[in-house]
Amino acid sequence: MYKLDSKIIKETINKKSLSFDGLLGELGWKAEDFEKNAKNCSYHDAIKIASYLEVEVSDIKSKPGKKASQLTWEILEGFLATEIIEQAKTSAKRWFVAWLVTLIALVGTNAAWLYVWQSYEYVSQDGSGINSINTGNQQDIDYGADGPTEEES
Numbered sequence: 001m002y003k004l005d006s007k008i009i010k011e012t013i014n015k016k017s018l019s020f021d022g023l024l025g026e027l028g029w030k031a032e033d034f035e036k037n038a039k040n041c042s043y044h045d046a047i048k049i050a051s052y053l054e055v056e057v058s059d060i061k062s063k064p065g066k067k068a069s070q071l072t073w074e075i076l077e078g079f080l081a082t083e084i085i086e087q088a089k090t091s092a093k094r095w096f097v098a099w100l101v102t103l104i105a106l107v108g109t110n111a112a113w114l115y116v117w118q119s120y121e122y123v124s125q126d127g128s129g130i131n132s133i134n135t136g137n138q139q140d141i142d143y144g145a146d147g148p149t150e151e152e153s
Contacts, residue, residue, distance in 0.1 A: 006038040
């Protein structure tokens with residue numbers, strides 16, 4: 001529904017020397033119902049009036065008074081709450097994706113370290129309880145009590 005300003009419509013009719021009765025006839029309105037119909041007219045009627053007056057619909061719309069244009073806290077709270085909820089949804093999605101990527105990276109790096117740690121034996125122990133470190137570069141080395149002592153060498 002469009003709220004048109006009947007005063008602006010009548011002023012435009014007078015300025016352009018148009019017939020008020022011609023406009024009423026085109027719309028099918030009665031003169032006594034003109035103001036009431038103008039305040040609550042359909043899109044189709046608003047287009048008819050605008051084309052008859054050769055103006056845009058926005059030119060004949062009612063301009064809100066001070067009371068209508070003032071924002072109340074209830075209206076602002078509704079806008080702010082909606083905006084905050086939308087922002088929170090976007091932020092939550094972004095943080096969930098970041099958490100998911102971090103979780104996947106954590107599991108992946110732990111799996112890689114476990115694979116590397118299990119794939120090679122760094123320290124071995126012979127039957128006598130002596131540990132030998134195997135780096136993969138040395139040849140057979142015998143550590144233990146049976147090896148040469150300082151006196152023999």
